[in-house]
Structure formats: structure tokens, C-alpha cells
Amino acid sequence: MASRVGLVYDERMCAHENVDSDDHPEQPARITSIYQRLKAEGVVDRCVQVDAREATPAELSTVHTEDHISLMQELGHKSFGKKKRRRLQETFDSIYFNEGSAVAALLAAGSVIEVATQVAEGKLASGACVIRPPGHHAEADRPMGFCLLNNVAVAAHILAHEKTELGVKKVLIVDWDVHHGNGTQHMFWTDPQVMYFSVHRFDQGRFYPPGNDGNCTEVGGEEGKGYNINVPWPNKDYGDADYLAVWKYILMPVARQFNPDIVLISAGFDSARGDPLGRCNVTPGGYFQMTRQLMELANGRVVLALEGGYNLTSISESYLACMQAMLGDSPVLKVEHDLLPETFPVIKEVRKHLQMYWPILAEEPLPVPFTPAPSLASKSSTLQELEGMVIESLDEDQQWQTPPQPAIIPITDLIDLLSKLRAWDGSSDIVHDEPTSSTVITSDEKGKKIISSGELSFAGISGPEDIATVLQLSGADSSSFAGEGDGGAVEDEVATGRMEVESEFLRSPSGTMEGIVNTKAGKEEWNALGSTRKIVQNMDESRNELNASGIDSYRNVSSDLSSSEEASGAGDIVEPSYMWYACYGSNMWRPRFMCYIQGGKVEGMSRTCIGCRDKSPPLASEWLSIPSRLFFGHESTKMWGLGGVAFIDPVPEAGILTHVRIYKITMEQFNDVLSQENPGRVERSWMTGRHIAQLKKESRHFLDIFEDEWYGTVKYLGEKDGLPILTFTCPESHMKKFRSGEFGTFAPPESYRNVIVHGLVEDLGLTEEQAHDYVSSAILPK
Ligand SMILES: [Zn+2]
Structure with a gap:
């Protein structure tokens, strides 16, 4: 049986128009473009037409204040003059009114209520609303951000709390508009029956709507804790792979456990590639996948309601893709698979704030995604390829546990080789069978390099302490080591060691360097032999030279060291292996x-x-x-x-x-x-x-x-x-x-x-x- 997908569209929603500006992005052509595209593709004919209707004050009162509802109704009255409307719109944030605003806003809200109700009743399998003005910024008591009435929120509240006979106990709102739906979040902040999920640009609170509302720390209040989920992108450019990773690692696991009776999508396509406001990168293929996955919930009872989206081509193609997913079409669209580097850090952060409410998120560590080798990678791939290469393989935590495989290059007998190998071994008169060595590079404030290099062998100590000793004895500064693996902890140890070696050294009897080294690891006895001391002293003398002449002097230090070694008989120069x-x-x-x-x-x-x-x-x-x-x-x-x-x-x-x-x-x-x-x-x-x-x-x-x-x-x-x-x-x-x-x-x-x-x-x-x-x-x- 063909699934019954409802579709609501009404040209009266074009009546809301910015009379002062021809190029306001929230324009009537948004819905006419989408509808034309759906028609041209034959989608309209495959759907059940649902008549738009105005929301009633009683319905709106479930989430809006009486004052706000009255205002929306009065806007349409003839007595409400142009001047008054203009004065009024200035008192709100990003809002315009004209004489058609009221009817459009009431139809938009009423249409979502109607379609969602018919889906909940089982008359429709799923439904789509090509509506405007959008709704998710609208607060209980005021319009905001091009939004007059909160269309999706009204429908969600009615299903969850008013029409209880329909048996809808839990509603999931998925808001993929590039902006955070502040109004929706506030309306269900303490409501565990309506889960609000939003993925949006946050930009550290600078993206519209500004402030902290869209942060992932905002998880809901009181009974509703854990039922408000924000995935805040830190900047632009997020696309298919990023959104699908969020679906896979946050939304879908939580949604399955929440087990909603219906899913309402606040479908803003300003997250689409080409949108002038969103500057993100979701393609129609990405929206297809996102919709298809949501169809797995609530027996496919999904309602798509347009929110933002301002590139007419992008929104038309994207809306079409969502409807094709709802109609059960096979995926034909390509999905882009490049993940941005911040995606998983964001996912990890979101999960951190949620996992106390949704332990399922804590059960498995976030896998490290498999990224195809460059030879396999291409700019885009078919959906099937994507699933094979990126999304599915994101699952494969066990990749990390792949049993060891033989090295790629055959190993031949090393015995002959080993007989030729000689490690550096210049320790005949040192306590250890293998000597230690230190090479330290430091720099002064002007960036001039001070290089200390020496070979030291002490009884019973190794590691940072040795360096600390060198530094102490040579008077060098330990604050700067060259290398890639320069973790701070080692330096801290060195610094500690240096300080304590210093105090001990001052108390040592001159000429015999024996004593106790205090390190983080504890006290260790050490003694430095004469030969070592000689090297150190030699380095100390060289240091001043280095200060003056910079790095080129290193060769002199080397030769000094060599001669010191020879004088002490500390080491033979080994043949290179x-x-x-x-x-x-x-x-x-x-x-x-x-x-x-x-x-x-x-x-x-x-x-x-x-x-x-x-x-x-x-x-x-x-x-x-x-x-x-x-x-x-x-x-x-x-x-x-x-x-x-x-x-x-x-x-x-x-x-x-x-x-x-x-x-x-x-x-x-x-x-x-x-x-x-x-x-x-x-x-x-x-x-x-x-x-x-x-x-x-x-x-x-x-x-x-x-x-x-x-x-x-x-x-x-x-x-x-x-x-x-x-x-x-x-x-x-x-x-x-x-x-x-x-x-x-x-x-x-x-x-x-x-x-x-x-x-x-x-x-x-x-x-x-x-x-x-x-x-x-x-x-x-x-
Ligand atoms: Zn938006």
C-alpha cells in the first residue's frame, strides 16, 4: 500500500510581505518556489492534499500569551494602520508586519496543527507543511526573528497535552534550521513529554539568536532535564557528514530510547549549501538521509514544517529531497562525506552534558572515524559509498582492536646485521653498562640559542634529573626544550628536579659530587665520577662562548666534549651502523x-x-x-x-x-x-x-x-x-x-x-x- 503522505500549501501565506524592502530574505517566493518544484517533480500528485486552516485562539493559547494572540489577530484588522504596524514592528527583534501577516501566521500555525493531528490520528502516515512565516524563534509573548507564531510548538503542545485521546504521550521536535529555536526551547524547557533537539550554528553565542540559549549546557529544567538537546556548531561550513554524525552519535540513540509517538521537524533549510544566511553545507542528499533516519522513529509518523531557508534553489531541492524520503523513494542523491575537524569535539561535548540523562551515550566511547586514504577519497560519493566508507565505518570501534597483522615487508634474518650493530657505548669507566646522555637546547629572551650537550652517567638516576643536573651545573635555563613531544609535565619535573638538585649541590663538599637528589620520584643516591664532572665543567666554560656566538659555536662544544671524553677515556667512537x-x-x-x-x-x-x-x-x-x-x-x-x-x-x-x-x-x-x-x-x-x-x-x-x-x-x-x-x-x-x-x-x-x-x-x-x-x-x- 502506498503510504499516505499529506501535503499542505496555501497561497494565502504569501500575503505576509515586507512592504519596505524588496529583498527581505523571508519572502513569499520561498514557498511558491518549493511548491513549484514539488509539483514539477510529481511529488504533489503523490501526496494527499490537506487544506490549510487558521489556528484558533484556544489552540494558540497552549503556548502563547493572550496578549500575543490578540496582537496577531488585530494586525489583520483594517483599523490597524500602516503607521501603527510599522511603529509596532520596531519594538520587536527582526520582525516586519503588513496587513497579510495575521492570516499568513494563523494559517501557518493551523496547517501544522492540522497535518500533525491527522498523522497522529492515523489518517496520514506522515505529512509536510510548505508554510511561512516560520515559527521557532517566536516566544510565548512576542514575535521574533521573522517568526510570528511558533507553528511547530503549538502543534507539539496540542498533541502532547490537549488531544490526549490520540494517545500521543511523547513528541520529538527535531530542529535542523541553522538558527537555534529559542522559542521552542523555552516553551518546553521543563516538559519531559516534548523533547526539543536542535543542531545550529552557535559561534560561541554570537550567531542569531545571540546569547547562551543554544549552548549544549542548556539541557532543560526541572522535570524536563535531559529533554532539551542543543548541538552548537562553532562556525560555518557544517555539512552532510557532520549532521549525519550528530544523528548517529547523539540524536538517533537518544530518540530511540525516548521512543516518541510522533516526530515534528522544524525544517529550516538555511543550513543548506548556498544559503546566504547560514553559510553551512548540507546538500539535498544530506537532508534525504536525515529525514529517512527520522522515519525509523514513531512508525514513520513524521511531520515536516518549513522554518527558515533563503536560497530559493537550495530550499526547493532540499524540501524535495525530504519529501522523497517520506515517500519512500530510493536514495539517488549524493552525500558529501568530509567531516570538519571540530565535529567530533562538539559531539563529545554535547554527550558529556547529556549522558547523565541518557546513559546510552556513555556506554560506548566515541569511536574515532575511519577516514579513507586519499587514493580512495573523492570530493563526493554516492550514498552507498558514503555509508560504506564513512558512516558505517564510524561504528567500527573494533577497528582499533584489529588483531596485529604481519609487517608488510618480509623480515629476513637479522643475526648478521646485529653482529654489525653497535650501539653508542662509551661507558667503560662508568657505573652503568649503558650510559645516559643529554642534549639540551635553551634560548635566552632574545631568542638566541644556548646549547648544552653532554654525556653524563650517574648511578641510580636517569631521566629528567640528569638534565636537571646538567642544567644546574652548566647554569643553563631549563625553560626551553626543542622537540615535538614537548609536554609540559616533563619540564615541570625538570624544573622541580633542578631546584632541588641546586640546593643539594650547594651543600656538597667541593670536588666530590656526591649526595642525594630529591626528585618527584623520591630520593636517590647518586655520585658523579670525575670524568663526568670534567665534561660538565667544560660545558660550563663553553656556555659563555655560546651566548656570544650562537648556534654556530655548537661544533666547538662538540669537539670540546669529544676531547673531554677522550681525556677521560669515556668512550670509543663507534663505527656507524x-x-x-x-x-x-x-x-x-x-x-x-x-x-x-x-x-x-x-x-x-x-x-x-x-x-x-x-x-x-x-x-x-x-x-x-x-x-x-x-x-x-x-x-x-x-x-x-x-x-x-x-x-x-x-x-x-x-x-x-x-x-x-x-x-x-x-x-x-x-x-x-x-x-x-x-x-x-x-x-x-x-x-x-x-x-x-x-x-x-x-x-x-x-x-x-x-x-x-x-x-x-x-x-x-x-x-x-x-x-x-x-x-x-x-x-x-x-x-x-x-x-x-x-x-x-x-x-x-x-x-x-x-x-x-x-x-x-x-x-x-x-x-x-x-x-x-x-x-x-x-x-x-x-
Ligand atoms: Zn533559521
């Missing part, structure tokens, strides 16, 4: 990577890198693709500013391909790059041949080298030309926090993004557009 360092972020651009090798910085970097001890350039470089998800994590870095930096999920994932550039460098250089990526870390557990052997044995081929550092995990990707390919990323413990949202994911800063794009364009050969698309595709929600 090569490996492939694989990178997927800014290091893909060779000039940026060379900063880690040779020191210095490129445009966009706010800090200068110290470089490696061995400044020889890489012997070779190639590009690979690996099946690991690329994303941008953390809020900001000192190196690049506000925004995330690149990581890969250490666990491979089917269907993902991430560009990786590999550089042939020495193990020592790799260790030095690792150290620069994790500034402030001095650990005994440097990457050594032993670690590589262990990585090879590990079923998942990754190991935490620094347990709680941003880039503390080294991943073995396989081999090339008999040499291991290694990269580093965040530890698995951090991945868990990224997944749960405890750690944020943010779009990369412009500076960082540009460096990645440079690499992909200049060195890999992508077009600018491809490179930007590639970066965009890796931007994940928090």
Missing part, C-alpha cells in the same frame, strides 16, 4: 629532517634543533606506504604552536595506507633523533641491536623505549636491503587515551601542516591539493 629511519610527519620534508641531523630550523619551527652528534646527511631516501593509521594528537607543541602533531597507531590496520619516507642513517643518528623527538629524556634504554632483536621477536613489532613520552615507542616495520626500518610513535598507553578521548586529537597547526605538505609535494610528487587532502583525511576528532 646503518638503519632506515621511517617518518610520516614533518620529517618527510628533507630540509626539516636535516634540522634533526645538522641542527637549525626551517620556517614554521619556533625552536632550533640541536642536531645529531654525527651530522652526516642520510645516505639514501625512499618512500613507502604502511598499513598504520596516521592521526594528529595533542593540543599544542612549543615547536609548532596550537594543534596536533603526527602519530601512527602502532597496531596495523587493514585498508589503511600511510605515506612514509625512509632515510638511511646510522643507529647513533637514529638515537639522537629519538632523543630530540622526546626532549628532556635521558634514558639508559637507548635503541640498541638488542632492542632490534627483541622488536623482531615481538609479535607486534613495537616496544616502549620511553614509557610515557609522546614518541616513546619504537616500531619495527621490516627491512630494506638487509637493514631494519624503524619509526617511532606514541606508546600504546597513549593510544588508549587517544581512543578514549582522554588525550585530544587536533588538526595540525598551519606551520606543521605546511611542512608536511612541502614533503609530500616537493619530495613525493603529490599535487598541493592531494597533499592537503591527505593531511585533512588524517585529522581525527578528540
